[in-house]
Amino acid sequence: MLNIIPVLIVVSSMQAVQPIIIEKPDLYVELTPRTPNQMGSFYEARGFPKNMLNVISKQCYVSIRIKNKSDKRIWLELANWTFSGAGKPIKREHRDYWKKRWQDMGVPLNKQSTFRWTLIPETLDYLPDEQEGGNILLPFTKGHFSVHATFATGDNKQGKPITITTDKLFCAEDAQ
Secondary structure: HHHHHHHHHHHHHHOOOEEEEEEOEEEEEEEEEEEEHHHHHHOOOOOOOHHHHHHHHHEEEEEEEEEOOOOOOOOHHHHHEEEEEOOEEEOOOHHHHHHHHHOOOOOOHHHHHHHHHHHHOEEEEOOOEEOOOOOEEEEEEHHHHHHEEEEEOOOOOOOOOOEEEEEEEEOOOOOO
């Protein structure tokens, strides 16, 4: 019986973080905080260099999955997303920032490309019943923080916008 206890402790510390789900009649959004170990392991398995892994491990990752439940086009534009915590804005760096940072660090192009592939695009249109996802990176923040996001609708972005908000986001931490 004593041999089972360490296994239970390991299993309990590996429990996945439950996603934060925001559902509107036309839109489904799932936000899942990821731990530094989760993301670091993913990138390490793809041969990312140590200096890149060190930077990655200090970020707050949120995986996003979006599904268009409507019969019209819905537009993701991360420029229309704001994050805040403790009454202050939290700045999300544009994917161009990360490209420049990796270039300045001399990260190989194939690793830069793999990293870019894991990020959700800055702008993306979702056709009816289409779903897509990716990650956003934020500066590590203690406690809960909020996101306010607006999605344009219609082929020419002329439809009624869809807005989502939650104050339940957080940066997942590795078990100590």
